[in-house]
Amino acid sequence: MARWIRWIASGLAVLLLSACHRPSFRARELDPARPVPRLVLSDQHGRPFNLAEQRGRVVLVFFGYTRCPDVCPLTLGMFRDVAKILGTDAARVRFVFITLDPEVDTPAFLDRYLRLFSPEFVGLTGPPHLLAATYRFFGAAFQKVPVRNSAAGYLIAHSTNVPVIDREGRWRLNVSHEATAADVAHDVRQLLRH
Amino acid sequence: MYLSRQMRHLWLSGAPLVAAAVFIGAATISGDAASPASSIRIEKAWARPGVAAPAGVHGKGTEMGPGASAIYMVIHNTGSQADRLLRADAGVAAAVELHETRMEGGMSRMHKVPAIVVPARGRAQLRPGGLHIMLLGLKRDLKEGERLAVTLHFERAGAVAISVPVRMSAP
Numbered sequence: 106m107a108r109w110i111r112w113i114a115s116g117l118a119v120l121l122l123s124a125c126h127r128p129s130f131r132a133r134e135l136d137p138a139r140p141v142p143r144l145v146l147s148d149q150h151g152r153p154f155n156l157a158e159q160r161g162r163v164v165l166v167f168f169g170y171t172r173c174p175d176v177c178p179l180t181l182g183m184f185r186d187v188a189k190i191l192g193t194d195a196a197r198v199r200f201v202f203i204t205l206d207p208e209v210d211t212p213a214f215l216d217r218y219l220r221l222f223s224p225e226f227v228g229l230t231g232p233p234h235l236l237a238a239t240y241r242f243f244g245a246a247f248q249k250v251p252v253r254n255s256a257a258g259y260l261i262a263h264s265t266n267v268p269v270i271d272r273e274g275r276w277r278l279n280v281s282h283e284a285t286a287a288d289v290a291h292d293v294r295q296l297l298r299h
Numbered sequence: 300m301y302l303s304r305q306m307r308h309l310w311l312s313g314a315p316l317v318a319a320a321v322f323i324g325a326a327t328i329s330g331d332a333a334s335p336a337s338s339i340r341i342e343k344a345w346a347r348p349g350v351a352a353p354a355g356v357h358g359k360g361t362e363m364g365p366g367a368s369a370i371y372m373v374i375h376n377t378g379s380q381a382d383r384l385l386r387a388d389a390g391v392a393a394a395v396e397l398h399e400t401r402m403e404g405g406m407s408r409m410h411k412v413p414a415i416v417v418p419a420r421g422r423a424q425l426r427p428g429g430l431h432i433m434l435l436g437l438k439r440d441l442k443e444g445e446r447l448a449v450t451l452h453f454e455r456a457g458a459v460a461i462s463v464p465v466r467m468s469a470p
Contacts, residue, residue: 171350174369174434175400176407178347179427182467217350217440222467246406255411256394256435257367262408282407 128295130278131288138275144239146203146231149216154229156201156239157274163296164199164270165280165289168245168263170206171218176265176282177202181222186286187293188223195225197297203229205247205261207236243268243276271296338378339417339456344449345466346370349434349441366437368392370449370463371425376417383454384415384423391447393436400428409433414454426469441465 141157148154156164165184169177181202188195202219204210207230210218215228230236240247247263265282269292277296280289349368370389376382387395397412407428415430417423425431432449441447447463464470 172367172435173407174347174367174398174431175409175427178369185467214350214352221348221350221443248406250408252409252411255396257396257411257433260409262403262406264405265402265407266405 128299130292130295132269132278132280132284132292134278135276138271138277139242140275141270142238142242144235144242146229146235146239147212149212149219149228151212154201154227156270159199159270160274161272162197162199163272163293164201165293166201166203166243166268166270168203168205168240168243168247170204170261170263171210171214172206172257173261173263176263178222180265180267180282181219181226183282183284183286183289184226185222187289188225190286190290191293194294194297198293199227200225201227201229203236203239203245205240205245205263207231207233269293269296337453337456337459338376339382339451339453339459340375340377341451341459341461342373342375343470344370344372344461344463345468345470346434346441346447346449346463348443348465348467349437351437351439366435368434368437368441369398369427370432370434370447371427371469372461372463374415374417374423374425374451376419376421376423378455379419380455381419381421382417382456384417384451385454386452387432388450388452389434389447391438391441392434393438394434396433396435397430398433399430402428417453443467 143155143157145153145155167180169180184200188200191198204215210230212230215230219226219228245264247261249259250262251259267280267282268276269278269280271277278292347368350366352366374384384397389395397415399410399412401408415423443465445465447465449461449463451459451461453459
């Protein structure tokens with residue numbers, strides 16, 4: 106009797122494993138995945154950072170600016186929760202914030218800003234043509250909008266999705282800014298496994 | 300400042316009992332407490348952490364430079380007439396404004412709003428992705444766990460002083 110149960114259980118396990126072979130994602134999957142071109146920006150410490158060459162690591166990318174009070178900190182807070190959920194696996198993930206406002210967001214200021222969330226997060230800036238090429242590749246849309254009668258001067262309207270680069274350096278997923286940390290951690294685990 | 304003006308006036312008028320009542324009414328609301336003198340009650344207030352702009356750093360077109368934060372809360376109005384939040388003061392920021400974030404065509408956009416209406420026997424929700432009080436030109440860093448003194452100015456209820464905790468997400 107016990108042997109029968111063991112046979113059935115192992116049969117089910119084989120079925121489940123083959124069903125799990127292809128990862129299923131909660132975020133939108135790009136089909137086909139797009140290899141990330143060589144885009145070398147500089148991080149908050151002035152070190153070069155090539156988005157295409159983080160091989161072996163999953164990279165989550167967010168485009169924002171430090172004066173953004175709302176969606177940007179919301180997303181960086183979500184990144185922090187994802188890192189918490191992943192635990193030791195978070196070491197195999199890069200959380201990257203790319204500025205849309207390089208005139209204001211100096212490397213030193215990016216460093217202080219990102220430390221609010223995690224000293225592990227990467228803040229990227231660079232020369233205008235390289236930033237523009239990066240925005241273009243990932244389809245990051247943004248627009249400087251003057252705000253009337255405001256001390257802010259201008260604010261930046263921007264797209265809010267989070268491109269995810271897999272371990273082979275391919276842009277694989279597009280995460281909505283409304284996704285929960287649990288959803289994103291689920292997808293990152295899939296990418297780390299497959 | 301509001302408090303001291305109230306107290307000075309009452310000491311001159313020499314009415315200690317009334318003074319005590321108004322003193323309680325005008326005192327800083329901490330957390331979810333209500334002000335008995337007002338039909339406005341503030342609940343679940345919180346502010347995002349933020350970093351002060353380094354001296355001398357200003358981007359083109361930004362009078363205040365970097366260093367921003369936002370305050371969120373639920374404003375309850377127990378009165379029979381609608382009220383409006385007209386402005387807010389916070390010593391920690393060079394400018395405090397009422398803003399709204401809206402998603403339009405897949406983009407997050409912010410607008411400055413002239414006032415926030417709190418309907419009679421209703422509430423106004425200030426939350427991420429919607430209405431918020433924007434702090435511009437932070438004079439110092441706002442760290443998780445500290446509290447900010449903020450005064451809200453309502454059209455009918457007048458000044459309401461609150462103490463806002465700095466947190467990463469809504470309480």
